[in-house]
Amino acid sequence: MSEHIKKVYSFYAWIYDAFFGKIFEHGRYVAFNMMDVKPNETILEVGVGTGLSLPLYPKEAHVTGIDISQEMLDKAEAKKEYYGLFNLDLYNMDASSMTFADNTFDKVIAAHVITVVPDPLKTLNEIKRVCKEDGEIFILNYTGCNNRVISRFEEFISPVRDKMGLGKHFDLDELLRNANLSIACERRVNFLDMCRLVKCKNTLVVK
Secondary structure, three states: OOHHHHHHHHHHOOOHHHHHHHHOHHHHHHHHHHHOOOOOOEEEEEOOOOOOOHHHOOOOOEEEEEEOOHHHHHHHHHHHHHHOOOOEEEEEOOOOOOOOOOOOEEEEEEEOOOOOOOOHHHHHHHHHHHEEEEEEEEEEEEOOOOOHHHHHHHHHOHHHHHHOOOOOOOOHHHHHHHOOOOEEEEEEEOHHHOEEEEEEEOOOOOO
16 A cells, blocks of 8 residues: 555544545445345455444444554544444554455445555455455445536546545446446445445356
């Protein structure tokens, strides 16, 4: 993971809940409902950040969160203690090179992660590896506005957004095709429906 991204999110840790927390609140709740977490399921949240979504999970589920920023994880640890989330483990880990064994998790969610990592396909393939066969993968990410003029402007300023740690312009559908993932269902969420939430089945591809 880029050292630049680490530094950016170390700074954002102190303002993330107050600023981004409200902006992404709608998508967070829709994602949780779509995941439909069952008791005793194993869940991985990639890019757990400050842990805003952690109190939503049922305490009967086994939840693991990873993030590249220790400062963000410190905030998540504080929430773990405050809410008594004893079913939760947090790790400082690079999403593109996870230390978990193959086929570990029933469900994996990556929210606002794929556009900020240096190699989105490598990260998505790593998510597939740690997700159980026939498990579920959820991607929630800013994908831009459907308006063509606004979309062109967003593409133009993509390098600036990337430097700010807000993600670069990308084609989610192409990324999913390259990772051999098909969309089972999806929703547009957050302000002006600028984010897409997709659910994919981690089905083994026969070559």
